[in-house]
Amino acid sequence: MSKKLSLSSICSDDENRIIDYFGLTLKVIYYNDLHAFQNIINSLLQDNQEMNTLPMVRPQNDQESGILDLLITQKSYAIYFEPKGRDWLNSQQIEAHLSELDVQDCDVKIMFLLSNLKETNLHERIKESIAIAKNLDIILQPITYDDLLKSIENESDNFDSSFLDNIVDFKNYLNIPNFPSDMENATIS
16 A cells, blocks of 8 residues: 655655655656656656656547537656665566566556666666566656756746755755765756
8 A cells, every 4th residue: 555645754765755855846846847757757768768747738630420619639648766775687577567567557667766876888788677577568667856856947947946945855855874875976056
């Protein structure tokens, strides 16, 4: 059973507390600017992949039964984030999450592997999991904390100053000593 996101995180470990804060941030962005949310997700995807989170509005839409005066549709999607603070590449865990995501009834399925790793051979290390995801029609994308914060920063013109202050506070939290992060290069200010 999932728990509700809260600023008062009850998680005892950093990686779950951090993903709660990222989740709350993405939730606020989603509710305030759906275009910004879509741009953030799409900026994290590689290989020219995109997803559309926006509704399609079609007036005077031809159907077999006649002409509908207005049709509003939206593709469904599921986005998983699996955060790790250290070397986390456990193919069994990744593949178990892929199996869970595979049974989701939605049009687009994405799993972000969120970590602090910047190694150049990361895709090589998880190539078997990437192949399994591709066969399941799931996008499997490793990203860093810095990637996620930079994608949010790129949409900062869409946010008010108090929200941006929260992002700066969060960046400072990620810079605490002993937190295994790549945040020293993050540029949100």
